[in-house]
Amino acid sequence: MTPAARLSAAIEVIGTLLAERRPAADVLKDWGRSHRFAGSGDRAALSSLVYDALRRRASAAWIMGERVGEESPRALLLGTLRLARGLDVEAIAALCDGARFAPEPLNADERARLAAASLDDAPAHVRGDYPEWLDAPLAAVFGEARAEEGAALAERAPLDLRVNTLKGGVDKAARQLAHLHPGAGNWSPLALRIALEADGKAPPLTAEPAYLKGLVEIQDEGSQIAAILAAPPRGGQVLDLCAGGGGKTLELAALMDGAGQLYAYDDDLRRLAPIHERVQRAGAHNVQVRSPRGRGPGREDVLEDLTGRMDLVLVDAPCTGTGTWRRNPDAKWRMRPGALVERVKEQAEILDAAVCFVKPGGRLAYVTCSLLDEENVGQVRAFLERHPGFRVVPPAEAVLSLGERGMALREAALDRPEGLLLSPRRTSTDGFFVSLMVRDA
Template sequence: MTPAARLSAAIEVIGTLLSERRPAADVLKEWGRSHRFAGSGDRAALSSLVYDALRRRASAAYVMGEAVGAETPRALLLGTLRLARGVDAEAIAALCDGSRFAPAPLTDDERARLADASLDAAPAAVRGDYPEWLDAPLAAVFGEARAEEGAALAERAPLDLRVNSLKGAIEKARQQLDHLSPTPGNWSPLALRIALEADGKAPPLTAEPAYLKGLVEIQDEGSQIAAILAAPPRGGQVLDLCAGGGGKTLELAALMDNAGQLYAYDDDLRRLAPIHERLQRAGVHNVQVRSPKGRGTERADVLADLEGRMDLVLVDAPCTGTGTWRRNPDAKWRMRPGALAERMKDQAEILDAAVRFVKPGGRLAYVTCSLLDEENVGQVRAFLDRHGEFRIVPPAETALALGERGIALREAALERPEGLLLTPRRTNTDGFFVSVMVRGA
């Protein structure tokens, strides 16, 4: 496919997304099945262009004189080329020449808008490329910097790896991945970062021997930091109460050096399914997976024997995922206020459920990939009001789990009395909130 044909295809895919409000990955997969002539390079280039348009949806529409919710697919793609990729008006006009498979030629208005693309007078939600209804919640956290924080969330996410210390040291991983030019992480001593190609395409990491043999896992550095700050004790008893596919479970096991006992649970059996193969590949031996059994009122209490025994309970809570918009840009435009209220209800219930497992003197680590106070500091404050036997571990103390890097992390992150907030703009990671609480002895 020519670059012009790829642009036409991206306009078609964005049109489907706007009209049907489906996940981008599903629409792109469907497009690939119905356009068998498109090679892997074409599909990758199309995917990159579509995701860039979703990341910059508000600003791209703005420079083309349209509003989010009423914008055309063509305007989004033209604005994206100008803003996200720095293509000038003349080069865009060359792509849109009206030839076979190419978009129609630019109108005089389109050409003028592309030549004078500026966001200087745009409102914060446009400059930050986030839904307007989230402006007030983000302003409560970031104030006047909310547009800059949002803009950082509209950039492409890097490819971060975590070196599995159960299989080898970071230098071993760097040597095996030397052809990918990995660089050390900024904060996590376990992190390596792989540069993406110019169009955002990532190398086929899952085919690398280092991955297949369990030496490295794909995991954002912010997620790695969250597990480190939870500080699982070597030889202790730890419960990962929202284990999902096991990303943080694997890291906790490595941090514990396969000693002690780690329990992995998730109330959704489907989310938990991948964990078994991942544990085996990573060489983890100290994890018991506790799968939910039964439904509704008949669901068995498979964690009853853990009551009051845990040195650490990790609650990686379900949330709106605002901190992961770099990786899931379509999710921010499908998010509605009702989703926030639902997530807040879930978080409170899970935190309350975690209490019974924390022993006196034990710790409860609360983690979200959200940037919103309602899901972060607000939840911690409400929890402490309900459970007076817990107190917050000061973020300065929590950060010591990273050693000297923890001092620098505190300076970079947004520190609140309740915990630390990492963001793409501040720490060049996904957005993560981490709060650690301890139960009175």
């Protein structure tokens, strides 16, 4: 496919997305099935262009004189080429020459708007490329910097790896992946970061021997930090109550040096399914997976024997995922206020359920990949009111588990009494909130 044909295909895919409100990955997969002639390079280029358009949806529409919810797929892609790809008017016009498989030529209005391409008078939610209804919640957290925070969330995310210390050290992993030119992480001593190609394409990491043998896992540095701050005790008893596919479970196992006992649970069997193969590949022999049995209130309690025994309970809570918009840009445009309300309710229920497992003197780590106070600071405050036997570990104390990097991280992140908030703009990671609480002895 020519670049012009790829642009036409992107306009088609975006049109489907706007009309059907389906996940971008599903729409792109369907497009690939119905266009078998497109090679892997074409599909990768198309995917990159579509995701760039979703990242810059509000600002791209704005410079073309349109607004989110009313914009045309063509306007969105033209604005994306100007803002996200940095193409000038003539370069865009060369792609839109009306030839076979190419978009129609630019009209006078499109040329003028692409030439101006100014966001100077745009409101914060446009400059930050996020839904207008989220402006107030983000302002409550970031104030006048909310547009800059949103803009950072509209950039491409890097490829971060976590070195599995059960299989080897960072130097060993760096040597095995030297052809990918990995750099050290900014905060996590376990992190390696690989730069993406110019079009945002990531290398096929899952085909690398270092990955297949369990030496490295794909994990954002912010997620790595969250597990490190939780500080699982070597030889202790730890419960990962919302384990999902096991990303943080595997890191906790490595941080415990394979000693003690780590229990991994999730109430959704589908989310939990990948963990078994991943645990085996990582060599995490101290992990015991507890799968839910039955449905509804009468389901068998597979965690009953853990009551009052845990040194640490990690609640990596289901959330709106606002901190992961760099990786899931379409999710921010499909998100609705009702989803936030539902997540807040669900988080409170999970936190309350976690209490019974924490032994006296034990710790409860609450983690979200959200930037919103309703899911973070507000959730912790409400929990402490319901459970006065817990207290927050001050972030200045919690970051000590990162050693010398900890204090620098605290300076970079948003330090709140209830916990630490990471964001792409502040820490070059996904957005994560981490709160560590201790139960009275």
